[in-house]
Amino acid sequence: MNVRAPARSSVGAEEALELKAKLFRGLAEPSRLALLEALRDGERSVGDLVEATGLSQANASAHLACLRDCGLVTSRSEGRFVYYRVAGREVERMLAHADGTVAALAERIAACANYRR
Numbered sequence: 001m002n003v004r005a006p007a008r009s010s011v012g013a014e015e016a017l018e019l020k021a022k023l024f025r026g027l028a029e030p031s032r033l034a035l036l037e038a039l040r041d042g043e044r045s046v047g048d049l050v051e052a053t054g055l056s057q058a059n060a061s062a063h064l065a066c067l068r069d070c071g072l073v074t075s076r077s078e079g080r081f082v083y084y085r086v087a088g089r090e091v092e093r094m095l096a097h098a099d100g101t102v103a104a105l106a107e108r109i110a111a112c113a114n115y116r117r
Contacts, residue, residue, distance in 0.1 A: 026070055031055055032063045036086065036095060039073060043085040 011019065027033060031053070038044060038052040050060050064084055067073040072091050075084045086092055102109065 023070075026066065026072070029063070031059065032067055035060065035063055035067065035084075036072065036091070039084060039086045040092065040095060043083050045081050045083050047081070049084065 027036075034053040034055070035049055038049050044052070046057060046061060046064065049055075049064070050057050053060060055063070064073065064075070068075055068084070072087050073084045074087050075082050077083075086095075
């Protein structure tokens with residue numbers, strides 16, 4: 001099997017596969033995707049994200065901590081508020097590519113019987 005290691009990385013092909021799988025497992029959670037989508041327009045407070053996604057504050061905070069720990073979002077505190085934003089252009093590009101992939105393959109993805117909610 002020929003697997004390309006990520007550009008600008010010192011990881012080997014096997015580790016690259018594990019990292020990709022870990023990334024996709026993290027993105028497979030709809031609540032985390034909803035939070036990332038809500039952050040695409042810029043930085044938002046946890047309260048704003050709760051309102052935008054319909055998640056409880058505890059649930060949103062737990063998912064945001066996961067996204068932050070995995071490097072997909074960054075946060076900053078200001079007084080008693082915490083503000084989050086997408087971690088960088090790579091994450092923004094990944095979300096944009098996902099939009100294009102879904103648009104191009106929507107019917108086939110919808111027909112997939114392997115992954116159901």
